[in-house]
Structure formats: C-alpha cells, structure tokens
Amino acid sequence: MAGTLDFSPDDRYNAFITTCAEAPFGDGPLAGTAVAVKDNISTAGIRTTCGSKILDGYVPPYDAHVVDLLRRAGAAIVGKTNMDEFGMGSTTETSAFGPTRNPVDLTRVPGGSSGGSAAAVAAGLVPMALGTDTGGSIRCPAAFCGIAGLKPTYGRVSRYGLIAYANSLEQVGPMARTVEDVSRLMSVIAHYDPRDSTMLDRPYNHRPSAEVKGLRIGIPEEYFGEGVDPRVGESVRDAIGVLEGLGAETVPVSIPGMRHALAAYYVICTSEASSNLARFDGVRYGPAVDTRKSWHEAYQDLRRELLGAEVRRRIMLGTFALSAGYAGQYYAKAQVARRKIREDFGRALREADVIAGPTMPTVAFRLGEKTDPISMYLSDILTAPANLAGIPAISVPCGRVDGLPVGLQIMGRQFEDERVVDVAFAYEQEVRA
Amino acid sequence: MITESDIEHIAELADIGISRDEVPEFTRQFNAIIEYFEVLDTVEGENAPDTRVVNVFRDDEPDPCLSQEEALANAGSTENGFIKAPRVM
Amino acid sequence: MKTIVGLEIHVQLSTATKLFCGCSTDYRDDEPNTHCCPVCLGLPGALPRLNKRAVEYGLKVAKALDMRVPEESEFARKNYFYPDLAKAYQITQSDRPLAVEGTVEIEDDEGHEKIVRITRAHLEEDPGRLIHIAGGSKYSLVDYNRSGIPLLEIVTEPDMRSPQEARRFLNKLRTILEYLGVFDGEREGGLRVDANISMEGSERVEVKNISSYKGVEKALTFEVTRQRNLLRRGQKVARETRHFVEGRGITTSARSKEEAQDYRYFPDPDLPPLRVAGWVEAIDLPELPVARKNRFMAQYGISLNHARTLTGDPKLADFYEAVAHVEPVLAATWVADTLLGELNYREMSIAAVPAERIAELIALLRSETITDAAGVQVLREMLDACAAGNPCEPPAAIVEREGLTRAAEGEFTQVVEKVVAANPQAVEDYRAGKKGALNFLVGQVMKETRGRADPRELGRIVSEYIDRGGV
Numbered sequence: 001m002a003g004t005l006d007f008s009p010d011d012r013y014n015a016f017i018t019t020c021a022e023a024p025f026g027d028g029p030l031a032g033t034a035v036a037v038k039d040n041i042s043t044a045g046i047r048t049t050c051g052s053k054i055l056d057g058y059v060p061p062y063d064a065h066v067v068d069l070l071r072r073a074g075a076a077i078v079g080k081t082n083m084d085e086f087g088m089g090s091t092t093e094t095s096a097f098g099p100t101r102n103p104v105d106l107t108r109v110p111g112g113s114s115g116g117s118a119a120a121v122a123a124g125l126v127p128m129a130l131g132t133d134t135g136g137s138i139r140c141p142a143a144f145c146g147i148a149g150l151k152p153t154y155g156r157v158s159r160y161g162l163i164a165y166a167n168s169l170e171q172v173g174p175m176a177r178t179v180e181d182v183s184r185l186m187s188v189i190a191h192y193d194p195r196d197s198t199m200l201d202r203p204y205n206h207r208p209s210a211e212v213k214g215l216r217i218g219i220p221e222e223y224f225g226e227g228v229d230p231r232v233g234e235s236v237r238d239a240i241g242v243l244e245g246l247g248a249e250t251v252p253v254s255i256p257g258m259r260h261a262l263a264a265y266y267v268i269c270t271s272e273a274s275s276n277l278a279r280f281d282g283v284r285y286g287p288a289v290d291t292r293k294s295w296h297e298a299y300q301d302l303r304r305e306l307l308g309a310e311v312r313r314r315i316m317l318g319t320f321a322l323s324a325g326y327a328g329q330y331y332a333k334a335q336v337a338r339r340k341i342r343e344d345f346g347r348a349l350r351e352a353d354v355i356a357g358p359t360m361p362t363v364a365f366r367l368g369e370k371t372d373p374i375s376m377y378l379s380d381i382l383t384a385p386a387n388l389a390g391i392p393a394i395s396v397p398c399g400r401v402d403g404l405p406v407g408l409q410i411m412g413r414q415f416e417d418e419r420v421v422d423v424a425f426a427y428e429q430e431v432r433a
Numbered sequence: 434m435i436t437e438s439d440i441e442h443i444a445e446l447a448d449i450g451i452s453r454d455e456v457p458e459f460t461r462q463f464n465a466i467i468e469y470f471e472v473l474d475t476v477e478g479e480n481a482p483d484t485r486v487v488n489v490f491r492d493d494e495p496d497p498c499l500s501q502e503e504a505l506a507n508a509g510s511t512e513n514g515f516i517k518a519p520r521v522m
Numbered sequence: 523m524k525t526i527v528g529l530e531i532h533v534q535l536s537t538a539t540k541l542f543c544g545c546s547t548d549y550r551d552d553e554p555n556t557h558c559c560p561v562c563l564g565l566p567g568a569l570p571r572l573n574k575r576a577v578e579y580g581l582k583v584a585k586a587l588d589m590r591v592p593e594e595s596e597f598a599r600k601n602y603f604y605p606d607l608a609k610a611y612q613i614t615q616s617d618r619p620l621a622v623e624g625t626v627e628i629e630d631d632e633g634h635e636k637i638v639r640i641t642r643a644h645l646e647e648d649p650g651r652l653i654h655i656a657g658g659s660k661y662s663l664v665d666y667n668r669s670g671i672p673l674l675e676i677v678t679e680p681d682m683r684s685p686q687e688a689r690r691f692l693n694k695l696r697t698i699l700e701y702l703g704v705f706d707g708e709r710e711g712g713l714r715v716d717a718n719i720s721m722e723g724s725e726r727v728e729v730k731n732i733s734s735y736k737g738v739e740k741a742l743t744f745e746v747t748r749q750r751n752l753l754r755r756g757q758k759v760a761r762e763t764r765h766f767v768e769g770r771g772i773t774t775s776a777r778s779k780e781e782a783q784d785y786r787y788f789p790d791p792d793l794p795p796l797r798v799a800g801w802v803e804a805i806d807l808p809e810l811p812v813a814r815k816n817r818f819m820a821q822y823g824i825s826l827n828h829a830r831t832l833t834g835d836p837k838l839a840d841f842y843e844a845v846a847h848v849e850p851v852l853a854a855t856w857v858a859d860t861l862l863g864e865l866n867y868r869e870m871s872i873a874a875v876p877a878e879r880i881a882e883l884i885a886l887l888r889s890e891t892i893t894d895a896a897g898v899q900v901l902r903e904m905l906d907a908c909a910a911g912n913p914c915e916p917p918a919a920i921v922e923r924e925g926l927t928r929a930a931e932g933e934f935t936q937v938v939e940k941v942v943a944a945n946p947q948a949v950e951d952y953r954a955g956k957k958g959a960l961n962f963l964v965g966q967v968m969k970e971t972r973g974r975a976d977p978r979e980l981g982r983i984v985s986e987y988i989d990r991g992g993v
Contacts, residue, residue, distance in 0.1 A: 034441065038452045042567040055566070061503045062558070064567060095473050155486065163566040168791035176557055196490040197793055216435020225604050263470045272791060274447060275601050278610030279564045283664065291517045291661040296448060298519040299603060304450025313459065317466060319447035322786035331788060333473040335480040342483065374465050394517075414485075435530035448603045471590060486794040487594075490574035496544025496559070504555045504563060504666070514554040515653065515663035520723050 005034055013101045015120040016090065018047050019079035028074030030188060035070055035131035039080040039171060040087060042161035043067050050163050051083040051095035051113075054280045054306035056287060064194040064316045066130060066172050066223055073188040078126060080233040083115030083307045084278060087132060089113050090126045090379050091138050091370060094310045098368060104146055104405060108364040111144030113137040115185030117146040117175050127176060128185045132162060135172040135265055136359075136383025139395035141408025142175055144364035146397045147264070148182045148424065149175040151383075153415050155200045155391035156292020158193035164276040166269035167198075174252055179425040181210045190389040206418045208425035209411075215423065218352025224260040228361040235406040236358045239398035242430050243356075243423065253348035253355060256386060261432035262335035265384040267321045267334035269380055274318030277311065313373060338388045345389040349413045354423050358382055359395040359407030382409065392417040398426040398431075435463045523753065524722035525746055527688050528680035529738070531695065532673045533695045534648065534712040535579045535704050540670035541647045542570035542613065547671055550710065562670035564608030571725050572597075576672040577868050579603035579704040580620045580645050581802055583674060585639050585945040586698050586810060589624030589778035591802050595644075597793040600785045605662065608648035608669050610811060612839035616787040620796070626698070627691045627812070630683065638691050639679040642722045646673050649985050659787055674704075680718060685742035688717065691733040693834075701836045708871070721753060725761035729773050732766045741766040744773055814839055831858040836873050838862070856884055860898060874908050895973035896926040903971040915964035930973040938980075949988055960985060 005023045006146065009016070017039045025032050042049045042060040042096060044067075049055045050424040063071065070077060079119075080362025084094040094099040102108040102117040103123035109193045114131030118141030121129050131138040142149030150173045157172045164170070174185030183206060190204035217240060224233045244250060262333040277385045282289030282302045303312070314425035321330040348355055361382060386393035391411055397409035440460045444451045451459060498504075501514055512516040528694045540547060543561035560568035584591055590812035598616040602729065624640035650669035652662045676695070682688045706712060715738050720726040727749070729741050749759050764773040773855045809817070811833050818829040818839075832854065846853045861880065865872060883904070887897050899916045903924075908914050921927060941963055942949055951959035 042565075047946065048566070050566075057506055060560075060565065060567070062565075062568075074455050120484075123456060139474075142973070147514070159567075160569050161567040164792075166791075194489075195571060196489070197571055198486060198791070200486060253854075260472055260476055263472045264476075266466070267473065268471060271788060275599050275611050275786070275788070278448070278603055279566070280603065281603070281605065281610065282509055283520075283605050284508075284563055284608065284666075285565065289519060291510060291519050293519050295519040295605060296603075299448055300450035302450075303448075304452065307449070309455070312451065313462065315449050316443050316459070319449075320443050320463075320467075320784065321470075322785070322788055323443070323446060323495060324784050329469055330473060332480060333476050336478050336481070337473060337476045337503040339481050339483075340476070340478065354472055372465075373462050374469060377466075378470075408444035460572045482596075482789070482795065483794055487797045489572065491539075491544070491571040491575070493539050493573050493575035494526050494544065495539050495546045498545045498557050498559050499563070501556045504558045512663060514556075514663055516555065517661045518652070518664050520654065520660055520718055521604065521652070 003032065005032060006077070007034060007078040009125040011125065013103055013106070014098050015081055015100050015116045015123065015125060016079040017049055017082050017116070020046065020077065021040040023076035023078045025076035026071065026074045026106045028072060029184070030070065031074030033075050033128065034078040034126045035185070036077040036079050036081045036117055036126045037067060037070075037077055038114050038117050038129070038131050039083055040132055040163045040165070041067060042163065043077060043080065045168050048080065049097070050087070051085045051097060051306065052311070053096045054286050054303070058098070058285045060161070062161065065158035065195065066189040067191050069191060074277060075188070078426070081114070081120055081129060081307070083116055084113035085311050086273070087113040087134055087137055088273070088310050089313050090136065090376055091143070091284050091365060092116060093367065096308060097382035100363050101367070102145055103187055105364070105403070107366055108404065109144065109221055109366060109367055109416050111141030111360070114175065115141045118142055118149070118426065119135055119216065121145070121147050121175055121177055124413060128181050129175045130172055130185070131175045132170055132172050133387065134269060135380045135387050136167050138175060139359045139383050139393060139407065139409060142395040143359035143397075143405060146391060146405030147177050148176060148179045148394065148396045148428070149173060150182050150186060150394045150417065150421065151386060152170045152186065152190060152417050153392045156202055156204065156415065156417060157190050158175045158196040158199055160193050160195040166272040166273070166291065167188070168272060169265070169269060170420070174415065179394070179421060179428045182394070183421050184419070189315050194380055196208070200415070202321065202415050203416060205219070206421065209422050210426040212243055212423055214424045215243070215248040215354065216352040217243060217248050217250045218355040219250050220253050220284065220348065220357060222255050222257045223357030227378065231401045231403065232360070232362060232406050235399040235401060236356070236408050239408045239427060240356050243427055246426055247362055253351055255341065255348060257337060257344045261341055261385045261388060262377060262381050264334040264337035264341070265380065266317070268338065270314045270318035271321045271331050272318065273313045274322065277315055278343060295400045309371070322365035340390045341385055345385070345391055345411070348354045349431070351397060353412070354420060355411040357409050359409040363401050363404035363406060386411050392420050393417060394420045394424045396428055398427070435460060435467060523750060526680045526683070526722055527682035527722050528741060529678045529682070529688060529691065530716040531676045532714045533577055533676065533699060533705050535672040535674055536706045537575045537579065537672055539572055539573055541573050541576050541645065541672035545670065548667075549667035552667065552704055554667060557667040558669070562608060563666055564610070565834040566914070569728065569788075570613060572793060573672060576645060577796065577798060578801070579702075580643060580674050581798060582702045582704055582805055582807065583676070584621035584624065584643055585802050585805050586702055586807055587624035587626060587643070589621040589640060589643060591621045591799050592618065593797065593799045594618065595620050595796045595798070597790045598787045599790045600787055602783065602785055606651065606664050606669070612647060612649065613790055613793070615644035615695055619644035623916050626691060626694055628687065628694050631686055638681045641677040641679055643674055643676045646675055647818045648673050656752070664926055685739045685746060688742055690737040692738055696735060696812070697834055701808055701810055703808070709901060717742055719749070721749050721759065723758045724749065724753060724926055727761070728758060728763045730763055730776060733768070736766055737766055741773055742773050746770060748773070764783050765886070774936070797937040822846055822854065824851055824854040828854040828858045831862065835872070841872050841875070841877055845884055848881050849888045853884050856880070856887070860901065860985060864901060868905060868909050870905065870909055875905070879904055879917060881912050886917055886921065890928060892921055893928050893973060893976045895926070895968065895977070898923070899924070899926065899973060904942055926974055928976065929971055934971055934975055937967055937970045938984055941970065942984070942988060952988060
C-alpha cells in the first residue's frame with residue numbers, strides 16, 4: 001500500500017536537521033513506517049549536511065545503499081537527524097545546527113554522535129532510526145536516551161553513501177525502542193552491496209530468540225575499572241545477573257590491549273578523517289569557495305569559517321599522526337595496537353560466546369559539561385574497542401542511575417550479530433515481563 | 434612537546450585555517466592529547482593488516498554516468514560546463 | 523661529464539572504464555563533466571571499486587618487462603589538495619606496488635645493447651584537468667572527465683646516459699605497451715613523463731609532466747646544456763623541480779620550496795589488499811617486438827633494418843604480415859620504405875590503408891606488370907583516395923585507367939630516337955665518358971613514357987642505341 005506519510009513532529013529536542021513534511025513510502029516489510037536517517041547518510045533529493053556548515057545545501061544526487069534498501073522495504077524517510085559535526089563527538093553538541101536535548105532530561109545531552117536519531121526514537125517521534133557508529137556513536141546515545149542500538153560487524157552493512165569519517169571503523173546500524181525493532185531494521189539494511197569493497201555477503205535474516213541457556217558471557221575486568229561510575233557498573237552487573245537467572249553462565253575474560261585502545265582509536269580515526277574531510281573545498285558541492293582568491297588561501301578560509309573547532313582539531317591531529325615530519329609514527333603504532341586488541345577479543349570470544357559490560361562509563365552528561373577534548377574522548381573507552389576489533393556490539397537499556405538510563409553492552413564474534421541481538425532480546429523480554 | 438610554531442606548521446600542512454588567537458588553545462590541547470597518545474610507545478610487535486577480504490573487483494563494463502547537469506548541480510559556480518575553482522598560484 | 527637520466531612514466535591504460543568506477547574512459551571529444559559519477563567526482567559517501575582489467579593490464583606489463591610481482595600489494599592514499607583532485611587524495615600504490623624489478627633492453631649511443639632497469643610499476647588514478655584561462659582571470663576551470671582514468675606508473679633506475687637513450691627507451695616502452703594492447707598511443711596525453719636528470723656528482727633536477735614522449739628528448743637536451751653551462755661557469759646545479767615549456771623547448775623552475783612534500787601516505791581503508799601473484803603465470807603474452815623482429819628476419823628473409831622498422835609498431839607489423847605472402851622482400855621494401863614515407867608525408871595512419879589493395883599492388887610489381895615508378899604513382903592515387911575518405915580503387919583499375927602498363931621494348935624505340943636526336947650535347951658528353959649524361963637521357967625518356975618503362979632497362983637500351991651509332 002504505497003502512499004505518503006504526513007510528518008510534523010513536535011521536535012522540541014532539536015533531533016532533526018531536516019524533516020520531510022510529506023514522506024512517500026512504498027510496499028514492503030516496513031510499508032508506511034516512519035524512519036529517521038542520520039544526516040551523514042546520503043539521501044537523493046534530501047539535503048545531507050553531516051551537521052556541518054560546510055555541507056549546508058548539499059543535495060546528494062544518489063541514495064546510500066541503506067537508504068535504497070529502506071525505500072525498497074516501503075519505509076517513509078521522514079527526516080535527517082542531528083549529529084555531532086561529521087560524527088566527531090559524544091554529545092551532539094558540536095553540530096552546526098545546535099545541540100540536541102535528551103528527551104529523558106532536557107538539561108542533558110542525548111549522547112553522540114547519533115544523538116538526533118536516539119532522541120527522535122526515545123521521544124517517540126519515530127519508531128526507528130538509522131545511526132552510524134565509528135567509536136560508539138550508536139551505542140552511546142542509545143544508552144544515554146534509554147533505547148536499543150546495534151553497531152553491526154564491520155563489513156555487514158554497506159557504507160556506500162555514508163559520508164566517511166573513519167572508514168575502517170564505522171558502520172551504519174539500527175536504533176529503536178525495542179531490540180525486536182532493532183533486529184527488524186537490521187534485516188532491511190544488512191544486504192550485500194558490491195559497491196562497498198570492504199563488505200562480505202552475509203545478509204541478516206533473523207528473528208530474535210530469547211534462549212540463552214548455557215550461553216557463556218565473558219566479563220572483562222577492564223570494563224568495570226577506573227573511570228566507570230560504580231553505580232553504572234552495579235546496574236550492569238545486575239543485568240548480567242538477570243541473564244544468569246535465565247541459564248547463562250559468566251566467565252572472567254581479559255582484554256589487556258584496552259590500555260592502548262583509546263589512543264589507537266583516536267590516532268586511526270583522526271588520521272582517516274584528515275584525509276576524508278579534505279574534499280570539502282566548496283568547488284563541486286557545499287557553500288561555494290571564493291574563486292577570486294588564490295586556491296590555498298580560499299581553501300583555508302573556507303575551512304576556517306565552515307568547520308567547527310573540534311573538526312579542525314581532529315583534522316590537525318590526524319595530519320600530525322600521519323606526517324612523516326614528526327617522529328611519533330603514531331599511525332603505524334596504532335595499527336599494531338589495533339591488531340592486538342583484535343587478537344584479545346578473538347581470544348576472549350573463544351573462552352566466551354559474548355562479552356558484556358557497560359556501554360558508557362557514566363550516565364548522560366549535562367549540556368555544556370564536557371568542554372575539554374580529552375575528557376570527552378575518554379568517554380568512548382568502552383565502545384571504541386568493538387570498532388577497533390570490527391565485532392558486533394549492541395546497547396540495551398538496563399535500569400537507571402539518578403533517573404537517567406544506563407546501557408548494557410553485549411559484544412560478540414565477527415558476523416554473530418544475531419547472537420548479540422538474541423542476548424539483548426532475552427534480557428529485554430525478561431525485565432519487561 | 435608541541436610548540437605554537439609546530440601548531441602553525443601542522444595547520445599549514447593540513448591546509449586548514451586557524452586564526453592567530455586559536456593557536457595557544459590548540460597548542461595546549463594538542464599537548465594533552467599527544468601525551469595521551471604516548472601510551473602507544475609501549476606497544477610492541479608488528480602490524481598485520483586485517484585481510485578477511487582480499488581481491489574485490491569490478492568488471493570493466495561501463496555504467497551510466499551522471500548528466501552534466503547532475504554533475505554540476507551542487508557546484509557553487511560553473512562556466513560552459515566546467516566548474517570554477519580558485520586559481521592555484 | 524656523465525649525464526644520468528631516470529624516468530617516471532605515467533601510462534593511461536586503455537580500459538573501457540575508469541580505475542574505480544564504471545564511467546567510460548572515452549571522453550576526449552566530449553563535453554566537460556559528462557563522464558562523471560559520484561565516485562570520480564569525489565561526492566561524499568561514494569566508494570571506489572577496482573577495475574579488474576586495469577590490474578590485468580598492469581600485470582601484463584609487469585610480465586613483459588620481466589618484473590617480479592609480490593604476493594600482496596595494496597592501495598594507498600596520497601594526500602594533497604588541488605581542485606582537480608576530487609577526493610583531495612589520489613589513490614595510488616606506495617610501499618607495496620603491483621610489481622618491482624624489471625628490465626628493458628635498448629641500444630645505447632654506440633649502437634650496443636644495454637639494459638635499463640625498471641624499479642617498480644604501480645596503479646593509480648589520474649586527476650581531473652585544470653584549465654587556466656589566458657588573460658587576467660583569477661579562477662581556473664575544472665573538468666573531471668579525466669578524473670579516475672587508470673594510470674600505470676613505471677619508474678626506471680637512473681640508467682640512461684643521454685637524452686637520446688631516454689628517447690629510445692620511451693620508444694621501446696611504447697612499442698611494448700602497444701604490442702600488449704594496454705595502451706592507445708594515439709590518445710592525446712596518454713603518456714606523460716617526469717624525468718630526473720643530473721650530471722654525475724651534481725644535484726638532481728626533476729622535470730615534471732612532459733606530456734609528449736617527443737618532448738622528453740627536447741627537455742633533457744635543454745637540461746644537459748643548462749646544467750653543463752652552470753657547472754662550466756663554476757656554479758652549482760640546484761636540486762629542484764622544473765617544468766617543461768613545450769612551445770619554447772625550455773624548462774623553468776617550478777618551486778623553490780626546500781622541504782620535500784609530505785603526502786602522508788596510508789593504506790586506503792576502502793580497498794582490500796590485492797593478491798595476484800599467481801595470476802602472472804596464467805598471462806599469455808603476445809609476441810613482443812624483439813621476438814617478432816627476429817622472426818621476421820628468419821621467416822621472411824628481410825633485412826634487420828626493415829624488420830626493425832616493421833616491428834616498431836604492432837599495426838604496421840600486422841599490416842606487413844598481411845601482404846608479405848605476395849613476395850616478402852619486395853613487400854618489406856614497399857611497406858617499410860615507400861608506403862611508410864608516403865603515410866608520414868600525408869600524416870596518415872596505417873589503419874586507414876586496406877592491406878589487400880597493397881598486396882595487389884605488390885603483385886603487379888612482382889609480375890613486372892608495372893614499373894616501380896608507376897607503382898609509386900598508383901600508390902599515391904590510392905592513398906589520396908583513402909585520405910579523402912573515398913573508396914580505394916584496385917590498383918589494376920588505376921593502371922588500366924591511366925595506361926600505366928609497363929611498355930614493351932619496341933614501344934619506346936621511337937621515343938629513344940627522338941630524345942637522342944634532340945640532345946646532341948648530352949650524347950657527346952656520354953661518349954666522352956660522363957655518366958650523368960646517360961641518366962639525363964634516360965630521365966627524358968621516362969618523362970615521355972610517364973614512368974611506364976623501367977629505368978635500368980632504358981639505360982641499357984639508350985646506351986646500346988648510341989653505341990650502335992644512332993644519332
């Protein structure tokens with residue numbers, strides 16, 4: 001039953017950058033379902049900004065593969081959600097279109113960088129949304145807003161049309177209020193696309209099962225250590241207890257490479273970003289560069305005026321990390337650290353079927369609370385390792401601290417997205433019942 | 434230790450505009466971040482790239498191109514089918 | 523002072539589509555920005571997809587140049603910011619190229635065979651094209667049709683010792699590439715060269731972006747003179763990059779920046795590694811120029827010079843083989859000397875000439891139905907018709923129409939008598955032993971008979987006639 005969906009949300013959270021008042025939809029498993037799409041995913045005919053002034057007015061001539069799949073599944077794409085500029089942040093405060101507010105508590109951030117998608121879902125403006133996750137950008141806002149969100153295995157969902165921030169780390173993934181809806185949306189978007197050469201043909205066609213009897217859950221000490229709010233740790237341990245009550249068992253595991261994880265993550269993501277973001281020069285798209293100036297002057301002026309401080313900081317960091325002129329050789333070392341983390345997870349996931357821990361070390365920050373880049377970066381410590389290892393990771397709400405949601409994170413083996421979904425589903429079904 | 438002149442050099446290398454008054458703040462933040470990166474100095478071993486996927490190809494068969502109108506649609510300024518750009522000196 | 527030259531050659535591979543997208547490479551006569559898609563325009567979110575044929579072409583070259591193909595190679599990003607570089611990085615190969623360590627055999631300046639070592643060959647994408655408008659305008663115009671065209675960059679060791687050697691190397695390389703069918707020499711800008719040149723013991727100068735292979739010899743010759751003059755005057759050669767100004771045949775300093783460019787290479791995370799080591803063995807190389815030259819001499823019994831000329835271009839060699847059956851040595855002379863000369867004069871390609879017509883012409887010569895002079899006349903008529911786009915008449919028809927059949931001996935007795943009678947001074951000179959006089963008389967007869975008589979035969983007839991006392 002194809003048609004048009006009228007969409008005029010009460011967006012007091014600033015969850016959307018662009019909304020489509022009349023969203024067409026088609027037939028299919030998502031016929032007529034309103035889906036919000038993060039604004040770094042290309043939508044033909046709909047402005048796509050990455051939360052940046054440098055892409056304001058850019059209207060892609062093509063759909064990202066996931067958007068194409070959404071349309072073919074009958075979904076109504078009702079709008080483009082707010083995000084940290086180019087995904088660089090954990091609060092959605094670095095957006096050029098203003099911060100998004102957390103629907104649970106309007107004085108708090110929704111997390112980031114897919115804060116707009118999380119807020120739109122949490123506030124009930126849409127039942128499901130697409131986010132993207134480079135170092136936690138789906139799971140962090142899912143945890144902070146009290147919804148579910150999956151970062152798929154690297155290579156399971158096409159990146160074609162996702163505006164790159166850090167190619168080797170990021171995936172598009174589903175966000176929804178329930179794990180079941182996360183799974184439904186995942187079935188739509190995880191289909192092979194030859195245009196993404198880093199993809200494997202491993203479609204996701206799965207209905208969640210709540211059976212966890214005999215499941216071995218690995219508990220890494222590093223996920224409950226320094227910097228993790230003990231009350232958050234407590235909520236997560238309680239949640240794991242619920243799974244044990246359902247017949248799962250826990251085994252201690254260790255990820256020694258964790259101490260290098262965040263540094264490796266930031267070196268890699270900023271290096272890749274410094275290369276990815278250089279194309280925004282106002283020549284082929286975006287606000288026009290001043291052709292009366294000379295090239296380098298015009299290019300630098302454009303980037304100073306249209307890119308935010310965090311984006312410019314990360315571009316400079318990445319340039320520094322890749323530069324032959326500085327002795328650090330950070331990029332090469334970060335690759336070694338990454339390999340070790342991948343091996344650590346590989347080992348831990350032979351001893352256990354999944355790994356569980358908190359998604360975020362704390363609950364949602366106050367708006368404006370995180371001003372120092374380092375303290376902001378540190379908040380990715382529990383999410384970035386899954387991106388480095390390329391493994392699937394889901395966040396599912398597990399109780400509250402100070403009235404704010406806490407996320408339980410379940411990580412699994414590569415291409416066992418189904419299993420992390422099942423574990424999260426089992427927990428969700430049990431606490432909901 | 435990264436100095437203010439290092440920051441200016443990196444900004445030049447990155448071809449990214451930073452204004453004079455941003456330099457001290459960037460320098461301070463850079464030093465804090467790089468101090469944090471130094472944990473990587475304790476990493477030992479060789480890099481071995483993740484090679485789950487190798488040899489992904491496309492056949493040499495033409496696909497349709499964008500029309501000139503579509504190709505130029507987002508460009509700030511055009512002239513006779515070309516896109517205008519600042520001149521490299 | 524020893525001259526040391528090394529080359530970096532960028533070859534556009536003649537695939538049907540670009541290196542990382544399906545846009546057609548056949549853009550040269552088309553409007554700007556009409557061979558573009560999200561990938562080669564560098565639109566946000568687009569991803570590269572590697573063209574398998576470009577890899578195969580690269581490996582063919584590697585095999586032909588006797589190169590080693592490592593187990594695994596990888597694509598890297600070379601970061602620099604220019605408006606014609608759509609993604610602000612060029613996808614290329616850096617630390618791990620497609621192939622390494624090859625050789626090409628050329629003749630040195632003394633005519634001896636020598637080896638030029640090939641350092642590496644790697645695949646990369648061409649940037650778009652920037653057009654600077656003459657006059658005061660501040661901006662440039664960009665056309666991305668070329669963006670993403672596959673290039674094979676071939677780097678040599680500094681093994682050449684003169685601009686002439688560099689030219690011979692490039693000719694040889696070009697011939698090999700054409701034999702392999704991976705390169706179309708007639709595409710403008712299809713082969714571009716950066717040349718490194720130094721005088722032994724002095725700094726090296728890089729001459730960038732020489733867009734014709736004929737320009738390389740000119741640019742290098744200019745540099746040899748410039749650098750030698752500097753050294754002779756006791757000055758130093760500065761290590762720098764220079765541009766070749768094609769129109770003026772000179773090089774000019776490009777940038778004085780002391781520091782080397784920092785391209786911040788890193789493996790492109792959008793492209794998985796290549797593992798093609800086993801492919802090379804499976805490649806069937808066509809017969810390459812040296813082998814073909816040797817075979818031509820052995821099989822057709824033609825001279826080294828003819829064999830070299832004929833195999834210098836695979837299309838010419840194919841053409842020769844299509845007409846050689848008539849009479850190989852005669853065919854070699856006619857194709858390598860006469861036909862090639864006439865083609866060059868008309869700036870025509872061999873492709874425009876129907877081989878069967880030339881075979882017919884050679885048959886007429888072989889059967890002595892026409893003389894060589896008449897043969898040239900017929901050939902010119904045929905080529906003029908081809909050049910004008912008209913159908914090429916069979917040579918027999920031209921001979922018939924123009925009455926060019928070789929004259930029977932009796933046919934020109936009268937003409938000989940007439941010419942001898944009209945040129946008593948020449949006859950006297952001949953009798954006095956001046957050889958030129960006979961040639962003059964023969965020429966006069968030839969003129970009268972419009973080339974239908976054979977000049978050697980005429981020489982005999984004229985001299986016999988005079989010797990018999992005919993006046």
